[in-house]
Amino acid sequence: MNFKIKNICCIGAGYVGGPTMAVIADKCPDVKVEVVDLDVERIKKWNHKDLNKLPIYEPGLAEIVGRCREVNLFFSNSVDKKIKNADMVFISVNTPTKKKGLGAGKASDLKWVEACARQVARYSVGHTIVVEKSTLPVRTAEVIKSILKESVKSNVTAKTFDVLSNPEFLSEGSAIEDLINPDRVLIGGENENAIDLLSSIYSNWVPKNKILRTNIWSSELAKLTANAFLAQRISSINSISALCEATGADVREVARAIGSDKRIGPKFLDSGPGFGGSCFKKDILNLVYLSEYFGLPQVANFWESVVKLNDWHQHRISQLVVKKLFGTVSGKKISILGFAFKANTNDTRESAAIRICKDLLEEGAILSIHDPKVEMSQISRDLKNENQNFSKEGSWTMSEDIYDSINGSDAVVILTEWEEYTKIKWDKVSTIVRRPAWIFDSRSIIDPKKVLKNGMNFWRVGDGLN
Numbered sequence: 230m231n232f233k234i235k236n237i238c239c240i241g242a243g244y245v246g247g248p249t250m251a252v253i254a255d256k257c258p259d260v261k262v263e264v265v266d267l268d269v270e271r272i273k274k275w276n277h278k279d280l281n282k283l284p285i286y287e288p289g290l291a292e293i294v295g296r297c298r299e300v301n302l303f304f305s306n307s308v309d310k311k312i313k314n315a316d317m318v319f320i321s322v323n324t325p326t327k328k329k330g331l332g333a334g335k336a337s338d339l340k341w342v343e344a345c346a347r348q349v350a351r352y353s354v355g356h357t358i359v360v361e362k363s364t365l366p367v368r369t370a371e372v373i374k375s376i377l378k379e380s381v382k383s384n385v386t387a388k389t390f391d392v393l394s395n396p397e398f399l400s401e402g403s404a405i406e407d408l409i410n411p412d413r414v415l416i417g418g419e420n421e422n423a424i425d426l427l428s429s430i431y432s433n434w435v436p437k438n439k440i441l442r443t444n445i446w447s448s449e450l451a452k453l454t455a456n457a458f459l460a461q462r463i464s465s466i467n468s469i470s471a472l473c474e475a476t477g478a479d480v481r482e483v484a485r486a487i488g489s490d491k492r493i494g495p496k497f498l499d500s501g502p503g504f505g506g507s508c509f510k511k512d513i514l515n516l517v518y519l520s521e522y523f524g525l526p527q528v529a530n531f532w533e534s535v536v537k538l539n540d541w542h543q544h545r546i547s548q549l550v551v552k553k554l555f556g557t558v559s560g561k562k563i564s565i566l567g568f569a570f571k572a573n574t575n576d577t578r579e580s581a582a583i584r585i586c587k588d589l590l591e592e593g594a595i596l597s598i599h600d601p602k603v604e605m606s607q608i609s610r611d612l613k614n615e616n617q618n619f620s621k622e623g624s625w626t627m628s629e630d631i632y633d634s635i636n637g638s639d640a641v642v643i644l645t646e647w648e649e650y651t652k653i654k655w656d657k658v659s660t661i662v663r664r665p666a667w668i669f670d671s672r673s674i675i676d677p678k679k680v681l682k683n684g685m686n687f688w689r690v691g692d693g694l695n
């Protein structure tokens with residue numbers, strides 16, 4: 230293999246494209262990495278002098294961007310020009326669930342991926358390796374290939390392409406750690422030479438035995454399956470949390486007991502407010518759609534139940550808050566601690582907090598929301614149908630300070646496991662809440678004794694002693 234990848238272009242400067250390319254640039258100083266996006270504001274933020282103003286918050290990301298930006302890592306809106314210069318183009322754009330038309334509500338909307346394929350077909354020069362980084366339905370590579378093939382036919386200059394699938398398994402909040410120390414890197418494709426070239430990028434820091442090669446369809450399907458299995462574990466443990474509350478068992482003890490079985494393992498057994506994030510729900514729904522499409526309704530129903538359980542569990546928590554507060558929250562102040570879908574990220578996509586806050590607003594609560602990383606404008610977009618006016622029933626405001634948020638509240642509802650919430654001084658809280666007060670811990674991060682000894686009521690997920 231004499232040819233080496235020197236110029237990479239990544240289309241999509243989002244949660245995956247940004248951190249992934251930053252790590253590639255850091256680990257491969259001889260490769261020039263260009264990250265491009267149509268979103269002008271997002272690119273401005275990636276180029277912001279103040280590294281605290283990057284569009285994405287991930288521990289360790291700002292340091293890497295600080296080291297590589299304008300050295301071998303560049304962010305711009307020049308999509309066409311950067312495709313032209315690239316030997317390898319990563320497609321890392323959004324693939325949300327389709328909102329209308331065929332497959333609406335389940336199938337992935339591939340219009341952004343298709344647009345990328347057309348851009349690559351049009352602007353690439355010579356041989357280009359196209360890498361699917363976005364999560365895609367099985368057999369999407371076929372669509373990309375057929376678009377690229379047309380450009381080969383219709384162009385006078387010689388253009389050739391290889392298409393590889395290289396799904397991303399990073400988790401938000403630990404993206405940099407996941408990228409530097411991945412459990413595996415998966416590359417699916419037909420052309421061994423193209424696979425070798427992509428593999429040579431990763432082997433700058435990933436041990437060879439962790440770089441898995443499969444056929445392209447297995448690679449696409451493995452990504453959807455991995456997310457479906459992970460989400461299935463959360464729905465499983467959340468279903469058991471409800472049973473624990475009904476029977477006197479404790480979900481943490483059950484999780485410890487089953488997780489000690491090597492075949493089950495201890496990870497992803499934390500019961501919470503229901504899984505959020507941009508991908509679990511959309512990827513399972515995509516799997517459901519594919520199963521239906523291929524005439525497998527039993528398979529579709531099995532996976533759909535994971536999403537249904539999650540929806541039910543989120544509502545269960547909001548209903549429980551209302552029930553504990555004497556059946557009504559109308560006009561009552563409730564402090565919401567955490568809006569991000571998990572800790573260490575500013576991402577709120579599909580966050581359980583959105584559903585739970587909407588339910589409580591519908592019941593007439595006055596919410597005071599705190600989150601250390603989520604901006605108020607984001608919360609406004611997420612709760613767009615609800616009032617933002619902290620004076621009347623069914624409205625919300627944002628609080629910069631945890632204790633301001635709690636002050637005068639009838640209840641505190643912890644929805645994200647931010648570390649600072651583990652350090653709340655419950656003796657201080659007991660002097661500023663309106664009694665009788667309830668503390669709801671949906672993330673099991675509070676020591677119940679500390680709340681109870683200060684004379685407040687306490688509920689936590691899956692605790693049969695609630």
Ligand code: NAD
Nearest residue numbers: 241242243244245266267268322323324341344363364397
């Ligand atoms: P994102 O919405 O944060 O970013 C996608 C970006 O692509 C946006 O900034 C958008 O402006 C840009 N874009 C769309 N079409 C474009 C075009 N034609 N030209 C240039 N830019 C374009 O999305 P994300 O969270 O980074 O996810 C990207 C993909 O990776 C999805 O398929 C997702 O399922 C998958 N994925 C996400 C995660 C995660 O943790 N977020 C993890 C693994 C895989």
Ligand code: UGA
Nearest residue numbers: 397398399400401463497498499501504505506508570571
């Ligand atoms: C998830 C997968 O973990 C990644 O491997 C995958 O690449 C990514 O989706 C994707 O394709 O987008 P992410 O959504 O960032 O990553 O975060 P997770 O850590 O998986 O958490 C998802 C949700 O499940 C969060 O709301 C989290 O709070 C919840 N969760 C997680 C639990 O309720 N309990 C657990 O034990 C673990």
